[in-house]
Structures are given as C-alpha cells and as structure tokens.
Amino acid sequence: MYPAPFEYHRAGSVDEALALLTQYADDGKLIAGGHSLLPVMKLRFAQPSHLIDIRRVAELAGIREEGGVLRIGATTPHAAVAASALIHDRATILAEAAGRIGDAQVRNMGTIGGSLAHADPAADLPAVTLALGAELRVVGRGGERTIPIDQFFTGMFSSALAPDELLVEVRVPVAPARTGGAYEKYADQASGYAIVGVAAVVTLGGNGAVERARVALTGLTPRATRLEGVEQALMGKAPTGEQIQAAAQRAAEGLELRDLTGGGAAYKNNIAVVYTRRAVTRAVERARSA
Ligand SMILES: Cc1cc2nc3c(=O)[nH]c(=O)nc-3n(C[C@H](O)[C@H](O)[C@H](O)COP(=O)(O)OP(=O)(O)OC[C@H]3O[C@@H](n4cnc5c(N)ncnc54)[C@H](O)[C@@H]3O)c2cc1C
Structure with missing residues (x-):
C-alpha cells in the first residue's frame, strides 16, 4: 500500500x-x-x-564519551552503534543488540532515537537501554529535560515524549569494573523482532557476589519491562548456575503478557525464564572477566 x-x-x-x-x-x-x-x-x-526529516541534522548524530558517559546522538544508525569500537568497549551489550536488529538495510537506516521513540513492544533497544540505566536528553518548546529510561516507556508504542519534543541524545553511564552485560533474543525469523529478548547487566563485588543487577525483557509484554523479581533474587548472592536458575524462575512473576499469536501463557512464561537464565549467565561470565 x-x-x-x-x-x-x-x-x-x-x-x-x-x-x-x-x-x-x-x-x-x-x-x-x-x-x-x-x-x-x-x-x-x-x-x-x-x-519533518531530521536525518541530516549533524548535531543529532555521532558517538562519544564524556565524563564517564557514552553520548549517542539520536539519529545514529543501528549499524554505527554495532560497529562502534567505543560502544563495544564500554557497553558491549548495546553493540551486540544493535548488530542483531533486522537485516543490514534496517540497521543502516534505522536509528537508536527512532527505535526508542517508537516504543515498539518487540524492539530490542528498549530492553537494552533499561538494563543499562540510560537517560534520554530531549528538547521541546518548553526547553530541555532529561528522562531516566525507567520513566520513558509508558505503554505499547507510547512513551513519555511530548508530541512537540525531540529526542536528542541517549546517555549511557559507563559501567564500573567487573560489570558484564548480555542480550539474548529469540527472534521472529522473518523480521528479526524479538518474540522474547532479555537484557542483563550485572556488576560483581570483590567477593564475587552480585553487587548490582538490571534485567529487562522485551517482546512478550506491552512495553519493555524491568524484571525486578529477578534482580532482587540475584542481589548479594554468588551467581552460581543454581542461583541464576532460581532467579530466572522469577522472570515469569506478574508478567503482563500481550496478546501474541503462537503459544499460550505457559509457553511465554517458560521462554521468559529460559532467555533470562541465558542472558544473566552470559552477563556474569563477562563480568568475571571484565
Ligand atoms: C523489516 C524490518 C525489520 C526490523 N527488525 C527489527 C528488529 O529486529 N529489532 C528492532 O528493534 N527493530 C526492528 N525494526 C525496526 C527498526 O529498528 C526501526 O528502524 C526503528 O525501530 C525506528 O527507527 P527509525 O529511525 O527508522 O524511526 P522512524 O521510523 O523514522 O520513526 C519512528 C517513530 O519515532 C519518531 N522519532 C524518530 N526519531 C525521533 C527523535 N529523534 N525524537 C523524537 N521522535 C522521533 C517518529 O516520529 C516516529 O513516530 C525493523 C524494521 C523493519 C522495517
């Protein structure tokens, strides 16, 4: 059409x-x-x-690090995020997820700001930016403000952006030492969108126990959602296989499942658990070697 x-x-x-x-x-x-x-x-x-095409606004593009924060311009395409050595080094999970969006054409044209502003419930970057604890700098007629990512996604295809506001920049705090992140997705074969996707960012303390964990899910729910039960179950614990499995089990707790074709609630809850376990396991492995 x-x-x-x-x-x-x-x-x-x-x-x-x-x-x-x-x-x-x-x-x-x-x-x-x-x-x-x-x-x-x-x-x-x-x-x-x-x-109103913003693709060629120079001040909206580019990736840099300043004062311990990665600053990614809103019109930076997914392909540039995936290929950025700086992002690979400082926020591996973001490069990893951007590299798995759609196909080469989608990654060359689609932008990080467009993806977040669109707030598609099956998109990858909402979960990843939630796990990273990003902030979004927006400008509008009323001036400028910064929106913590936890307050950004308000529902299916809806966000805290006002209609007269423009997302300028995505800010990702550079993680402390012994932090690892991983994104695991079960993708729709045709589009690449997440049937389920789980992003986990874990920081380990000197004793090897989990000091900080942010875990977020996309695909199954009307909007990307933090898995707070999983995070709580990980905090302060030694992340053994059994402990991660027990924490992942809580991924299905209270999930507001959206109406998707294929698979009942038990199946959806199960893939939430499985992909959470995989993401947390890999995040912990990366944290140990970071
Ligand atoms: C075949 C196909 C496969 C795809 N597969 C995936 C996938 O696997 N995973 C995934 O996450 N996504 C996928 N996508 C979506 C893709 O990543 C989009 O490019 C992205 O979601 C939107 O980015 P965009 O720059 O194209 O935004 P646009 O389409 O230009 O805009 C989307 C919305 O955001 C608004 N907007 C854009 N930029 C801004 C801004 N700076 N400030 C305020 N509002 C803004 C627009 O007004 C519009 O409402 C796929 C898309 C296609 C067509």
Whole structure:
C-alpha cells in the first residue's frame, strides 16, 4: 500500500526541526530512518500531512564519551552503534543488540532515537537501554529535560515524549569494573523482532557476589519491562548456575503478557525464564572477566 499524501520538510538543525514541529503541531511527524514510521504510514495507521526529516541534522548524530558517559546522538544508525569500537568497549551489550536488529538495510537506516521513540513492544533497544540505566536528553518548546529510561516507556508504542519534543541524545553511564552485560533474543525469523529478548547487566563485588543487577525483557509484554523479581533474587548472592536458575524462575512473576499469536501463557512464561537464565549467565561470565 502507498501512504496518504504528505509534505516533506528537511530540517537542517534542531532549532529548525522544533520550529517545524510547532508549525505543524496537529499533523506533523518527525522521521529519522523511516523504518518504523513508513510501514505504519503504508498501512494507513498513521497519516501525518507533514514529515519533518531530521536525518541530516549533524548535531543529532555521532558517538562519544564524556565524563564517564557514552553520548549517542539520536539519529545514529543501528549499524554505527554495532560497529562502534567505543560502544563495544564500554557497553558491549548495546553493540551486540544493535548488530542483531533486522537485516543490514534496517540497521543502516534505522536509528537508536527512532527505535526508542517508537516504543515498539518487540524492539530490542528498549530492553537494552533499561538494563543499562540510560537517560534520554530531549528538547521541546518548553526547553530541555532529561528522562531516566525507567520513566520513558509508558505503554505499547507510547512513551513519555511530548508530541512537540525531540529526542536528542541517549546517555549511557559507563559501567564500573567487573560489570558484564548480555542480550539474548529469540527472534521472529522473518523480521528479526524479538518474540522474547532479555537484557542483563550485572556488576560483581570483590567477593564475587552480585553487587548490582538490571534485567529487562522485551517482546512478550506491552512495553519493555524491568524484571525486578529477578534482580532482587540475584542481589548479594554468588551467581552460581543454581542461583541464576532460581532467579530466572522469577522472570515469569506478574508478567503482563500481550496478546501474541503462537503459544499460550505457559509457553511465554517458560521462554521468559529460559532467555533470562541465558542472558544473566552470559552477563556474569563477562563480568568475571571484565
Ligand atoms: C523489516 C524490518 C525489520 C526490523 N527488525 C527489527 C528488529 O529486529 N529489532 C528492532 O528493534 N527493530 C526492528 N525494526 C525496526 C527498526 O529498528 C526501526 O528502524 C526503528 O525501530 C525506528 O527507527 P527509525 O529511525 O527508522 O524511526 P522512524 O521510523 O523514522 O520513526 C519512528 C517513530 O519515532 C519518531 N522519532 C524518530 N526519531 C525521533 C527523535 N529523534 N525524537 C523524537 N521522535 C522521533 C517518529 O516520529 C516516529 O513516530 C525493523 C524494521 C523493519 C522495517
């Protein structure tokens, strides 16, 4: 299907993008990689009359480290995140997950900011940024604010971004020593989207016990969700195979499962447990050698 007709505007700066967003407040939409928005427009689920292209706004792209924080511009494509030596070194899990998004075309066009703003319940980066404890810098008519990732995803395809706001940058704190992260996904074979995906970031103390754990799940629930029961079960414990298995068992606790084709609740709960165990196990292995 073809999208409904629209006017195309290319913003040259963040200020210009914000001005266009204000001008077309009622039916304007930002477009970055277009790999979520255009499919939705082709299905006519969205019919914006004005598309504001931010892809070429130089100040929105790029990856750098500053003051112990990785700063990733919103329009940085998944392929650049996956290939970044800095991200591999400082937040391996993010490079790993970005490299498993869709196919090469999707990774070349899709952007980190677009993925988070779209808040697709089957997307990979929402769970990964939750596990990493990221913060999002956004600007709007009212000025600038920083949204902790824990407060960002509010529901299926919805986020704390106001319609006149633009996501500028994803900030990932550089993890302390003896921290490891891993992302495990059971992917839909056709699209690569997560049927279930679990991201785990674990920090070990000097005695080898878990000092900090953030574990998040995507795919099965209406929005990416922290698995707090799993995190609590890991805290302060020596992460043996048995302990990780016992903690992973809590992945299914109170999950608000979304209506997906294929598999009943028992199956979904089971894959949540299995993928949590795999992600935590690998995160712990990486933490031990970090
Ligand atoms: C065939 C296919 C397979 C895919 N497989 C996967 C997969 O395996 N895993 C996965 O996670 N994703 C997958 N995706 C989605 C892909 O990663 C998208 O590119 C991404 O989710 C959206 O990024 P985008 O830059 O294309 O955003 P766009 O499509 O341009 O925009 C998406 C939404 O975000 C808004 N937006 C974009 N940028 C900003 C910004 N800076 N500030 C505020 N709002 C903004 C837009 O207005 C729009 O509402 C797949 C997509 C396709 C087409």
